[in-house]
Amino acid sequence: MNDREYIEENRDHWDELAEHHPDTDYYDVEAFLGGESTLRRLERKELTVAGKRLLHLQCHFGLDTLSWVRDEGVAHATGVDFASTAIETARELRDRVGLSPDRARFVESDIYELPATLEESFEVVFSSYGTIYWLPDLNRWAKVIATHLEAGGIFYIADGHPFAGPFHYESTADELRVAHPFFNREAITESFDGSYAGWDFGLENKRSHGFAHPMGEIVTALTDAGLQIEFLHEYPWSFFQRFDAMEPDEDDRWWLPELEHALPFTFSLKAKLPA
Ligand SMILES: C[S@@+](CC[C@H](N)C(=O)[O-])C[C@H]1O[C@@H](n2cnc3c(N)ncnc32)[C@H](O)[C@@H]1O
Known part of the structure; x- marks a missing residue:
């Protein structure tokens, strides 16, 4: 399979997951609608965003995007995701929390196609928790980030530490079992009936493809x-x-x-596009 085919199969998988996720305890949409931010203490502490224009890559159905605007004073956020069901739900939630499209906008796009869809650049590009694993090519990803950052703008990501990727989910403190490659040699293809938010959705599109990215690859893609x-x-x-x-x-x-x-199970990284 080539990258395009991996992305297309992943899109079907995520389109279906995005139908189920809003009903899960994991995402707790009711708490969000009741005023709770879905952002973690980590990114709220490490990223200064008040009054800024922010681009959120792989925003899923928009809870974090909307939290940045509603709860952290972001002037405008554009959320991007390739799953149409996620984008539809994000727009509905935006309306339910009373934000206008000027404050929070959602764009359906494969991340790699974004420069052809969106011409704007932003003061902040943000990405978090479960994102780059789904991307086959980090050099192209980093170029998309640079394209959509203003000169002097900030990119911030918090995500799973590459060290933890290879270990089997049944690993324990006594036995860390290596189940996947650390280096990005080939796609990790798996079939699941659900996701981290619920293992038994009864998915039709069970198969998905992930990609291991060592820390060196992440950092080098961004600096390149x-x-x-x-x-x-x-x-x-x-x-x-x-x-x-x-x-x-x-x-x-x-x-x-x-x-x-x-x-290490999580990392965060902040980078600047020089003025
Ligand atoms: C784990 S979720 C995002 C994490 C977010 N922190 C959350 O929990 O809501 C991964 C997201 O990446 C999106 N995605 C995966 N590959 C993508 C691609 N090539 N272009 C755009 N979005 C993509 C999926 O649709 C999904 O919404």
């Missing part, structure tokens, strides 16, 4: 596209239950109990 790294932080918790044996704390950060020496 002209960005300057401002920080790269590594954290010993996961943003989802990566392994069955993980347990959450009060901040919804997932830990492997009894792990004697901390391991």
Whole structure:
């Protein structure tokens, strides 16, 4: 299969997931509509966005995009995702929380096609939690980010640490089992009836393709596209239950109990496009 075919099959998979996700406890849409931000403490602390124009890549059905605007004072956010069902739900939620399209707009596009769809550039480009795994080519991804950043603009990502990617979901503190490649040699093709938000949706489009991206590849793709790294932080918790044996704390950060020496499960990176 080529990259286009991987993306098309992933789009069918995500289109269907996006029908189910708004009804899950994982996404808790009621709490969001009741005023709770879906953003984590991490990105709220590390990224200054008030009054800025923000582009949110792979926004899913828009909860974080809308939280930036409603709760963090972003002047305007454009959310982008290739799943049409996700974009439709995002627009409905935008209307339900009373934000105008001037404040929050949602665009249906494959990330790689974005420069052909959207001409604007932004002060901030944001991406978080479960994004680059779905992208076959980070060099093209980084060029899209640079294209849509204003000179002096900031790119920020928080996502799963590449170190954690290879381990089987049944891994424990005593036995970390390697199930996938660390290096991006080929697609990781899997078939699931659901997702991290629920394992039994009864999906028709079960198959999806992910891609391992080592930290060196992430950083080099961004610097090759002209960005300057401002920080790269590594954290010993996961943003989802990566392994069955993980347990959450009060901040919804997932830990492997009894792990004697901390391991990195999440990273955040901030980079600037020089003026
Ligand atoms: C795990 S979700 C996004 C994470 C977000 N933090 C959330 O939980 O709502 C991954 C998103 O990436 C989108 N996606 C995957 N590949 C894409 C592509 N090539 N172009 C645009 N969106 C893509 C999917 O549709 C999905 O909405």
